[in-house]
Amino acid sequence: MLKYSVVLALVALSMVGAVPREGFGPGMQDWGFAEVRPGAHMFWWLYYTTADVPNHADRPLVIWLQGGPGASSMYGNFEELGPLTLELDERNHTWVRDYNVLFIDNPVGTGFSYVEDYSLLTKTNGEIADDLVELMKQFYTLQPEFRTTPLHIYAESYGGKMAPEFAYVLDKAIKNGEIECNLQSVGIVAPWVSPIDSVLSWAEFLLNMGYVDTKGYNAIQASAIETEHVLNQGLWEEATNLWGKTENVIVRETHGIDFYNVLFKQDFAGTRSQLEQFSRDMRSAIASRATRLASEDRDQILQDLMRFEVAPALSLPAESIYGAQSGRVFNTLAGDFMKPAIDVMELLLNNTSLDVVIITGQLDLIVATPGNVRWIEKIQWSGRNNYLQSPRNAVGQHGVLEGYEKSYGKLAVYWALRAGHMVPADNPILMDYILQKHVPVYSILKFLYILVTADGFGSGKQHWGYSEVRPRAYIFWWLYQAQTNRYEERPLIIWLQGGPGASSSGYGNFEEIGPLDRTLKPRDNSWVCDQISYYPLEYFSSVKDYNVLFVDSPVGSGFSYVEDHTFLARNSSTVVSDLVVFLKNFYHTISSITMYDWEGNVPLYIASESYGGRIAVEFAYSLTQAVNAGTMHCKLRGLFLGSAWLSPMDSIAAWPTYLASLGYLDESGRERIERKIDIVNETTVQRRSGLTMDGWQGLQQTIIQKTGGINCYNVLKPTRREIEQQLENASEEVLEYGETLWWYSDTGKPHGESHSSSPLEQLMRGPVSHTLGIAPQRPPWGTQRTAVFDALGDDFLQSSIGTVERLLNETNLELILYSGQLDLITCLPGTLAWINRLFHNPLGREPFTTELSGTIEGYRTTYSHRFTHYTVLRAGHMVPADNPSAMMHILHHHIHES
Numbered sequence: 001m002l003k004y005s006v007v008l009a010l011v012a013l014s015m016v017g018a019v020p021r022e023g024f025g026p027g028m029q030d031w032g033f034a035e036v037r038p039g040a041h042m043f044w045w046l047y048y049t050t051a052d053v054p055n056h057a058d059r060p061l062v063i064w065l066q067g068g069p070g071a072s073s074m075y076g077n078f079e080e081l082g083p084l085t086l087e088l089d090e091r092n093h094t095w096v097r098d099y100n101v102l103f104i105d106n107p108v109g110t111g112f113s114y115v116e117d118y119s120l121l122t123k124t125n126g127e128i129a130d131d132l133v134e135l136m137k138q139f140y141t142l143q144p145e146f147r148t149t150p151l152h153i154y155a156e157s158y159g160g161k162m163a164p165e166f167a168y169v170l171d172k173a174i175k176n177g178e179i180e181c182n183l184q185s186v187g188i189v190a191p192w193v194s195p196i197d198s199v200l201s202w203a204e205f206l207l208n209m210g211y212v213d214t215k216g217y218n219a220i221q222a223s224a225i226e227t228e229h230v231l232n233q234g235l236w237e238e239a240t241n242l243w244g245k246t247e248n249v250i251v252r253e254t255h256g257i258d259f260y261n262v263l264f265k266q267d268f269a270g271t272r273s274q275l276e277q278f279s280r281d282m283r284s285a286i287a288s289r290a291t292r293l294a295s296e297d298r299d300q301i302l303q304d305l306m307r308f309e310v311a312p313a314l315s316l317p318a319e320s321i322y323g324a325q326s327g328r329v330f331n332t333l334a335g336d337f338m339k340p341a342i343d344v345m346e347l348l349l350n351n352t353s354l355d356v357v358i359i360t361g362q363l364d365l366i367v368a369t370p371g372n373v374r375w376i377e378k379i380q381w382s383g384r385n386n387y388l389q390s391p392r393n394a395v396g397q398h399g400v401l402e403g404y405e406k407s408y409g410k411l412a413v414y415w416a417l418r419a420g421h422m423v424p425a426d427n428p429i430l431m432d433y434i435l436q437k438h439v440p441v442y443s444i445l446k447f448l449y450i451l452v453t454a455d456g457f458g459s460g461k462q463h464w465g466y467s468e469v470r471p472r473a474y475i476f477w478w479l480y481q482a483q484t485n486r487y488e489e490r491p492l493i494i495w496l497q498g499g500p501g502a503s504s505s506g507y508g509n510f511e512e513i514g515p516l517d518r519t520l521k522p523r524d525n526s527w528v529c530d531q532i533s534y535y536p537l538e539y540f541s542s543v544k545d546y547n548v549l550f551v552d553s554p555v556g557s558g559f560s561y562v563e564d565h566t567f568l569a570r571n572s573s574t575v576v577s578d579l580v581v582f583l584k585n586f587y588h589t590i591s592s593i594t595m596y597d598w599e600g601n602v603p604l605y606i607a608s609e610s611y612g613g614r615i616a617v618e619f620a621y622s623l624t625q626a627v628n629a630g631t632m633h634c635k636l637r638g639l640f641l642g643s644a645w646l647s648p649m650d651s652i653a654a655w656p657t658y659l660a661s662l663g664y665l666d667e668s669g670r671e672r673i674e675r676k677i678d679i680v681n682e683t684t685v686q687r688r689s690g691l692t693m694d695g696w697q698g699l700q701q702t703i704i705q706k707t708g709g710i711n712c713y714n715v716l717k718p719t720r721r722e723i724e725q726q727l728e729n730a731s732e733e734v735l736e737y738g739e740t741l742w743w744y745s746d747t748g749k750p751h752g753e754s755h756s757s758s759p760l761e762q763l764m765r766g767p768v769s770h771t772l773g774i775a776p777q778r779p780p781w782g783t784q785r786t787a788v789f790d791a792l793g794d795d796f797l798q799s800s801i802g803t804v805e806r807l808l809n810e811t812n813l814e815l816i817l818y819s820g821q822l823d824l825i826t827c828l829p830g831t832l833a834w835i836n837r838l839f840h841n842p843l844g845r846e847p848f849t850t851e852l853s854g855t856i857e858g859y860r861t862t863y864s865h866r867f868t869h870y871t872v873l874r875a876g877h878m879v880p881a882d883n884p885s886a887m888m889h890i891l892h893h894h895i896h897e898s
């Protein structure tokens, strides 16, 4: 009867397939029993990630195994990492936020799992591993979409002994083609891998922590050595008994202690009764349930919750009674309990490609840290010596030391501060850090593993790093070497994004000119590697690749950051002086990496977009001054100024006419906008601090009202709001512009702080940060960009035409401007207005075409042999993205090779 109903349940499950359901608490779930052997039923409970992803299976799957043996993973669920706490509050640091989490009640007999006959309980670690692999086979049959999802196995305590063997057997099954599964790593918390090393560390640990004196130390140590003695004789069950006896000695000598976190307060009055209870029922009090001596209550609360609320909510069968068989599980494994599993760790490190993460909590007594350190150092594997010699680095967050890490190759070890046995609960900050590092959350990770080389992100050699340009202000830079053999003979182009606050490393790189686009497909017209020019044979010999240096400037943009917002730049002078410091540091760094004098030899160009144009001209002027003063000797040759925000008032003043002539405005709308422009002009001319941005936003709002919404980056493309309405197509065309920060009043405040993260943000914060090893204690990519924009509010509408004139009068740099015909922001008439003030007449204007298209791509207007302006057809504000082949034409036309 019993078996029958379960079989029915399974059939029903496979019919609904992998449709997420509501279970208990928030979020979608699925659950069931796998009959891993006839009569042995293992319970699993999957929480689908609450992350905003198209498919759940895009995010990694993390298995959680509890210890004991006999402790239920429901403990981990409600006390450590699930979406709800035991009090049924939402947990702040739940793993479900980023990952799909699969809780398994293992071995059979644990938690909701059950056997129909006690003879079916497991007796060895190997049997446990086999049952788990069988469970996974059945799980993937029900959830086939997870087969290719990266799988990570995390486990605690005795789970830390079961998980490595499970991972090893699963890995073998994958290699033998018995199961399709994308196993990546195994992470073990407070792992019971070498029991005797734990036992032998107790006395010393307690003496050092002040819980015993020498007499107590001697008593505990004597019992531990006795345990070791029988263990060495292979008397495993006897060793288990002596382990328990040693614990009794500890409770006696310390007058009560929490084995899972020695700082956990003990009930003084209750010590005696606890002691009695503990001696009476040592195993169920400590081992078979991962509970705390001083908190039996919580154990009872958990059991009541499982039996009376969760079981009914999930409609679990009557045969499954939470915790009913747990004690038996422990007893049945008594012969295996004290056996070490170091050999399995060796197999994992020697014979698989899995990552192995070991985590130990400093306040844990039962699996005390000194014991862990000892057995980890015993592991014989090829990387052993290197591991031993690796530095042990501090890990911190927000200026607080949270722990240490030491790693080599596939092995990483973490020491968690202020944490006992339950590290995920006790130090979730360090746990988050570990997960971010070892369970990367990106959907196309599999693809990435192919692309990632030791040299950077994607193909091609790269260098990157941070440069401290002022105390506590850091600029991030990312150099892509030209993909030609003699890259050092190729010119260097610095790319400066606009905003201010938009990121070169993110936006310019992945949306405009880098070797990969945002979906990580190779870009045809990358400045680093121009693939298109390979196709026609005649161009084969003149491949034009450049060294491109993406600089996240001003500090606070992209990966750049300040430790405190008071260090943000408030005017373009600071932005530029930061860049000059940066460039000096960069030349120094890159020369020592590549053993080549870049500063003295490599022709330098500065390319920019939008507000980046203002910075580019000011930066160039500073550099020429530095060169004249002899403090730098870089070979600056020219400036590419795309959609350059050089004379903001000229651009803005041209908007009404531009919009009206394109049919977006009638006469009354035009007048309204002109009045708003007068206000902006007034506050800008008077430099009335703070008011400029108000006028600016009022102007934007009026334009949106009067045009009914317009995409200012490309007037022919849909607006953000239109895109959002077409949910089905959720195209990212406009969202991607959002990264540039420039025009945000159609969504109210900038969405920089909001939490629906854009695809670019996911890419940058996920795989890019991960691959480049951007330490998580730095603010995530883009976090400070809104603050950057606000800090430069008073500077934003100032003109740099004076500097353009000085560059023309006092230097021999070449200036190349280009404008997209569909751009509202720096619309053509506005740009022409200030150019016409500098030059009375152009020398000539001619159409240009590209090698491939044969059609007119735009017009080249030459004002002097050092000043050229391009009008680019079919392009808006982002010319390189909208008309890449025209862009390449411009670049090739003006970059001189040496």
Ligand SMILES: *[C@@H]1O[C@H](CO)[C@@H](O)[C@H](O)[C@H]1NC(C)=O
Binding pocket: 085, 089, 090, 091, 092
């Ligand atoms: C979550 O964090 C907030 C703010 O730190 C805190 O007040 C709250 O108690 C936390 N909730 C839980 C369940 O820990």
Ligand SMILES: *[C@@H]1O[C@H](CO)[C@@H](O)[C@H](O)[C@H]1NC(C)=O
Binding pocket: 347, 350, 351
């Ligand atoms: C592990 O790898 C070593 C050498 O790479 C090989 O000699 C050994 O047989 C392997 N062991 C197992 C159990 O596969």
Ligand SMILES: *[C@@H]1O[C@H](CO)[C@@H](O)[C@H](O)[C@H]1NC(C)=O
Binding pocket: 343, 346, 347, 350, 380, 381, 382, 383
């Ligand atoms: C793992 O490899 C090391 C040598 O690198 C060897 O000493 C050790 O015995 C191996 N362990 C196992 C279990 O194969």
Ligand SMILES: *[C@@H]1O[C@H](CO)[C@@H](O)[C@H](O)[C@H]1NC(C)=O
Binding pocket: 569, 570, 571, 573, 574
């Ligand atoms: C720019 O800002 C810095 C500090 O915020 C200030 O010291 C400096 O005088 C300013 N420069 C100009 C030209 O306003």
Ligand SMILES: *[C@@H]1O[C@H](CO)[C@@H](O)[C@H](O)[C@H]1NC(C)=O
Binding pocket: 649, 650, 653, 677, 678, 681, 682, 685
């Ligand atoms: C801005 O104001 C100045 C001074 O009042 C005036 O000369 C200039 O023409 C105005 N510019 C625009 C675009 O209105």
Ligand SMILES: *[C@@H]1O[C@H](CO)[C@@H](O)[C@H](O)[C@H]1NC(C)=O
Binding pocket: 726, 727, 728, 729
């Ligand atoms: C989505 O895009 C497709 C193809 O571009 C189009 O046929 C369809 O109508 C669009 N759907 C919506 C809701 O706009």
Ligand SMILES: *[C@@H]1O[C@H](CO)[C@@H](O)[C@H](O)[C@H]1NC(C)=O
Binding pocket: 802, 805, 806, 809
């Ligand atoms: C540049 O030179 C022109 C003509 O020689 C002159 O009229 C102008 O004032 C100069 N501008 C600057 C900023 O030096």
